[in-house]
Amino acid sequence: MIELKDVSKVFTLHNQGSAVIEVLSGVSLSVKPGECAALTGSSGSGKSTLMRMIYGNYMAQSGEIRIGGTDLVRAEPREVIRIRRETLGYVSQFLRVVPRVATLDVVAEPLRAVGVDADTAQARARALLTQLNIPQTLWSLSPTTFSGGEQQRVNIARGFAHPYPAMLLDEPTASLDAQNRQVVLTLIEEAKARGAAIIGIFHDEAARDQVCDREIDVTGYAPRRAA
Numbered sequence: 001m002i003e004l005k006d007v008s009k010v011f012t013l014h015n016q017g018s019a020v021i022e023v024l025s026g027v028s029l030s031v032k033p034g035e036c037a038a039l040t041g042s043s044g045s046g047k048s049t050l051m052r053m054i055y056g057n058y059m060a061q062s063g064e065i066r067i068g069g070t071d072l073v074r075a076e077p078r079e080v081i082r083i084r085r086e087t088l089g090y091v092s093q094f095l096r097v098v099p100r101v102a103t104l105d106v107v108a109e110p111l112r113a114v115g116v117d118a119d120t121a122q123a124r125a126r127a128l129l130t131q132l133n134i135p136q137t138l139w140s141l142s143p144t145t146f147s148g149g150e151q152q153r154v155n156i157a158r159g160f161a162h163p164y165p166a167m168l169l170d171e172p173t174a175s176l177d178a179q180n181r182q183v184v185l186t187l188i189e190e191a192k193a194r195g196a197a198i199i200g201i202f203h204d205e206a207a208r209d210q211v212c213d214r215e216i217d218v219t220g221y222a223p224r225r226a227a
């Protein structure tokens, strides 16, 4: 479902004398439906960079990034947007708050975007917000003024609303209390059970051990330096 072949990433810092930072080279990996792989490796090894390339936020210099058969490295922007809407979900730690939109609609939106009717989408949003312990009194308000932890949970609810066949999770349990952390781990296990292919970054080792089937050490893709 998620397949990378010989992917590399070089940053060129045009505002700093065109300094070149080689981060990753020769990344080849494949994650099957129902499988969760954790990206590991030391700080600065390129875990977030790899995740952002798979989502299409960073351009890969070479190689192929296939999501359900489509190569995102060569896809038209319109196709990338379609894949993000239908196939590839991304859950980060932070909610990009949409001004003036009620929390219930923020969470239901990914389902509405793929054509699910309003009642069904809102029912799913209500179930997720309840599961993630967001008080009902907040559902009709915009999450702009919510606490950091509440925004994070709204973001997780939104990220799990649509059953994406592929998902990227960036520290989904960071800074959650024990109860909500367990809810997120259950959502990940449910996503795997329905066949989602998942790649995640988890600094929370116990969470990683509970939901991930294997680890991919990104340090192994450091570019070879000339001696």
Ligand SMILES: Nc1ncnc2c1ncn2[C@@H]1O[C@H](COP(=O)(O)OP(=O)(O)OP(=O)(O)O)[C@@H](O)[C@H]1O
Binding pocket: 011, 013, 021, 023, 041, 042, 043, 044, 045, 046, 047, 048, 049, 050
């Ligand atoms: N937008 C960017 N422009 C230039 N360099 C970048 C950019 N993003 C990341 N880098 C560089 O790429 C390298 C890898 O960074 P990245 O954030 O992917 O590491 P990481 O493994 O996720 O680290 P951490 O565990 O500390 O979050 C670092 O040396 C960083 O400076």
